[in-house]
Amino acid sequence: MQQIKISPQELKLISKWIKDISGIVLDEKKTYLIENRFSKLLAELGCESYEELYRKVKSDGSKRLEQKVIDAITTNETLFFRDRGPFDLLQNKIIPDLIDKRSKKSSGLFAIRIRIWSAGCSTGQEIYSIAIVLKELLKDTSKYNIRLLGTDISDSAIAQASRGIYNKFEIERGLPKSILQEYFTREGNFWKVKDEIRAMCTFRKLNLMYPFKSIGKFDIIFCRNVAIYFSIEDRKLLFKRLAEVLEKDGYLIIGSTESLTNICPLFAPKRHLRSIYYQLRDGA
Numbered sequence: 176m177q178q179i180k181i182s183p184q185e186l187k188l189i190s191k192w193i194k195d196i197s198g199i200v201l202d203e204k205k206t207y208l209i210e211n212r213f214s215k216l217l218a219e220l221g222c223e224s225y226e227e228l229y230r231k232v233k234s235d236g237s238k239r240l241e242q243k244v245i246d247a248i249t250t251n252e253t254l255f256f257r258d259r260g261p262f263d264l265l266q267n268k269i270i271p272d273l274i275d276k277r278s279k280k281s282s283g284l285f286a287i288r289i290r291i292w293s294a295g296c297s298t299g300q301e302i303y304s305i306a307i308v309l310k311e312l313l314k315d316t317s318k319y320n321i322r323l324l325g326t327d328i329s330d331s332a333i334a335q336a337s338r339g340i341y342n343k344f345e346i347e348r349g350l351p352k353s354i355l356q357e358y359f360t361r362e363g364n365f366w367k368v369k370d371e372i373r374a375m376c377t378f379r380k381l382n383l384m385y386p387f388k389s390i391g392k393f394d395i396i397f398c399r400n401v402a403i404y405f406s407i408e409d410r411k412l413l414f415k416r417l418a419e420v421l422e423k424d425g426y427l428i429i430g431s432t433e434s435l436t437n438i439c440p441l442f443a444p445k446r447h448l449r450s451i452y453y454q455l456r457d458g459a
Contacts, residue, residue, distance in 0.1 A: 178214050181206060185225040192229060197245055197328055198384040198413075199404045212247045246331045253297040254348035256304045261399070261428050264450040266308050269426050273394055276424060286320040290393045294383060294417070295401035296325030299336025299376070300345070303368055305397070306375040307358055316375065324390065326381035337378045339368035383413055387420065394422050400430040407438070414439035418455060427453040 181189065189209060190201045201209060213228065220240070222228040232240040256262050270289075277287040289309070293302040302325035309323075310316060327333050346355060346366045359366040381387055383401065396417055402410045418441040421427060427442060429435070435442050435453060442453040 178210055179217055179222075179224065181210055181225045185229075188229055189225055193244075193248055194406070196241060197248065197382070198406075198409050199248060200406050201248075209248075213244075216243055216247050242330050246329045249327075249329045249332065253300045254345070255300045255350040255354075257301065257349060258399075258431050259349075260431065260450040261397070261452075262304060262308055264428070264447055264452060265305065265395070266312050268447045269395060269452065270309065270312055273426075286318060288320040288322075288394075290322045290391070290422075291324070291395040292390070292393045292397065292420075293323075293325045294381075294396060294398040296327050296332075296336060296378065297329075298332050298341075298345075299325055299339060299368075299378065300341075300349075301325070301397060301399070302336070302376050302378075303339065303372060306372045307354060309375070310358070310372065321375055323376045324393075325376060325378045326383075326390075327378075328380065328382050330380060333378050333380050339373045340365050341368075342366075383416075384409065387416060390420065392420055392422050393425060395426045395428070396421055397428050399428060400433070403430065403433060410438050415441065418442065421455060423455060425454070429453070 183203075186203060186206060186209070193199055193201055209225075213225070217223075217225075217228055220228060220231055222231060232244055235241065273289065274287055277289075291302075291305055293305065296302050302323055306323055309321065313319060325333075325336055327336070340362070342365055346359070355366065358369050358372050360369060361367075381390070398413075398417060402413055405413065414435060417427060418439065435444070441455060443456045444451050444453055
C-alpha cells in the first residue's frame with residue numbers, strides 16, 4: 176500500500192487541528208511523523224487525502240474518530256523506571272521527607288496520606304514504577320492512605336495501563352529481574368502486574384489542555400517529557416495549573432532535559448544528588 180503524502184496546505188490544516196485538540200505542536204519537520212502515524216487510519220476510513228480525513232473526523236459527532244486521531248499522534252513511548260534518577264529521588268529523599276512532615280501533623284491519629292499523580296502516564300509504566308518504589312520502601316502500605324493516579328489523553332494508552340499487561344519487549348526495558356519476579360506474574364508471552372500493585376493505582380483519561388482542578392490536590396506530581404510537545408504559551412499555562420493542584424509543600428518532577436526557567440516562576444528548583452525537583456516558592 177502506497178503511503179499518502181500530505182500537502183503543505185493540508186499540513187497547516189492538520190497541524191492546527193492537532194494542536195487544538197491535544198496541545199501537541201507539529202511543524203513541517205514532523206511531516207514524516209504525521210504520514211507514518213496516520214497511514215493506517217487513512218486506510219481504515221477509506222480516505223484518499225488528509226483533508227478528507229479532517230472533514231470525516233470533524234463531522235463525527237460521537238468523537239470516536241477524533242480519539243483515533245489522538246491515539247495515532249500521541250507517542251506512548253515509555254518504560255519501567257525510565258531515567259532511574261527520579262525514582263531514586265522518590266525513594267531516598269521525597270517520600271521519607273514527606274512522611275516525616277506528615278507524621279508531625281498527624282500525631283499518629285490517622286493514616287498518613289500520600290497522593291501522587293503521573294500526568295501523561297502513557298501505558299502505565301511510570302505509575303506502576305512509583306507504586307513499586309512505595310511498596311519496596313514502606314513494606315506494609317496498608318498503614319498509609321495512598322492514592323496513585325495516572326492520566327493520559329489517549330484512550331488506548333489508558334486501557335493498556337488499566338490492564339497492567341506487558342509484552343516481553345516492554346518488560347525487559349528498564350525492569351530489574353528481581354522486581355519482575357516480585358511484582359509480576361507470567362501469562363503466556365506476557366507479564367501482568369500483580370493485584371497488590373494494580374490496586375494501588377487508578378487511571379483516567381485527561382486532556383492537560385483543559386482545567387483539571389477537579390482531580391484534587393497532590394503531594395507529588397510527575398509530569399515528565401509531556402510539555403516538550405507543547406508551545407511555550409501552553410507550557411506556561413500547564414505548569415500554572417499544576418501549581419494549583421500541588422500541595423504547598425509538595426514536589427514536582429519533570430523530565431531531565433526540561434526546565435521551568437522562564438516558564439513558571441511559581442516553582443523553585445531544588446537539587447538532591449544529581450537530580451532536580453521543584454517546589455512552590457513561598458507565597459505562591
